[in-house]
Amino acid sequence: MKRRQVVLGLAASGVMGCSAPVRVDRTVLWQGINPPSNRQVFLDLVDRFNQSQSEVWVEARYAGQPDQQGPKILAAVVGETVPDLLWYAPALTGRLVELNALRPLDDFWRDSRPDVLPALDSTTIWGDRRWSVPFAVNTVALYHRPSLLEAAGIQTLPRTWPELLTVAKTLSQGDRRGIFLPLGKGEFAVFLWTAFLGSTGGRLVDVQGRPTLHTEGAVRALQLWQDLVAQGSALLSQPERGYEEGDFLAGRVALQISGSWALGFIARQGVDFGVMPLPYDRQPATSLGGENLFLFRSTPAREEAAWKFVEFVLSEPFQTEWAIATGYLPVNRKAIASPRYRQYLASQPAMGVFLEQMNVGNSRPLAPFYPRLSAALGRAIESVLLQRQTPDQALAIAQRTVSALV
Structure with a gap:
């Protein structure tokens, strides 16, 4: 089977994950995960995904601080040089939809049926469409x-x-x-x-x-x-x-x-x-804070390849590992209920206060x-x-x- 690759980052940035074979074509997602310790957790999880299957290869690259990425993102949309996936705060949703840059995710979401907390819908749905998925959340x-x-x-x-x-x-x-x-x-x-x-x-x-x-x-x-x-x-x-x-x-x-x-x-x-x-x-x-993953319009093959990685991010193994290592809250209900995460909460009871607050969380508007x-x-x-x-x-x-x- 021919291996497809999803690349996270800017084309001009240095590769920060494991290297893909040179024969593989590359597509792009931008991310700006900080601090560096959290970024390394993400890189390790990307490597785990890469080693677990042969359909999609993810190469993670750092795109700079999130507050510096807004102009880059909008310039890429205008210049028709958008990435395949974007890690960013959900507040940019309406602007990207207004520019017709995003692929709606309703069909992918319906077919995958990820066990994501319903309270986070307010960070992903604008109008009557789902435009992103939660990557990580905090309160x-x-x-x-x-x-x-x-x-x-x-x-x-x-x-x-x-x-x-x-x-x-x-x-x-x-x-x-x-x-x-x-x-x-x-x-x-x-x-x-x-x-x-x-x-x-x-x-x-x-x-x-x-x-x-x-x-x-x-x-x-x-x-x-x-x-x-x-x-x-x-x-x-x-x-x-x-x-x-x-x-x-x-x-x-x-x-x-x-x-x-x-x-x-x-x-x-x-x-x-x-x-x-x-x-x-x-x-x-x-x-409610945190970042989401956005899927930009491209070709069906590239969109499907990118979605495979999105499914991994939404899964219980990723969310449990990410939450324990970084202090973010899991977006997956199975992760919250997992024995490993419950053990973590027992050792960090203060984290339970943040977790309990998700049900009374207010997200910022997604309007353009x-x-x-x-x-x-x-x-x-x-x-x-x-x-x-x-x-x-x-x-x-x-x-x-x-x-x-x-």
């Missing part, structure tokens, strides 16, 4: 330092927003602040704040696909963050560096909003910590205008945290900006 929760809470006389963790305001203020003593908040206009601050919007029952886009930034729920969610700053309870990150854990680890803050991706790193630092669900307003909520919506919302969040505008003022401006562009 957001609240990390805390038990020793600092105990020293401040706090015996009960905050469950609601009013309790969070009280606890954060109590924890703010001397040079220490209660909570770390992400400052910046970028996607990370938007991603974390979206969990608080979801807790109000609010959405960034309504059921008709229209942006809904200036709502009562959005104002209330942003007011919470401004109140934390105004009462002296929040330490703001350096611009666009809200993901850093240094202040939390050093004890300069006692609470930090972060995701499952940080658990392994924090656990290795030798400090006391715990993880709890985000305090809520009307309902518990979190943000989402990048512009995110940029406008990011400016509003930054302005409010810096006390330059009220939430009502900032969100009204963001709403007008996005509505004029849609």
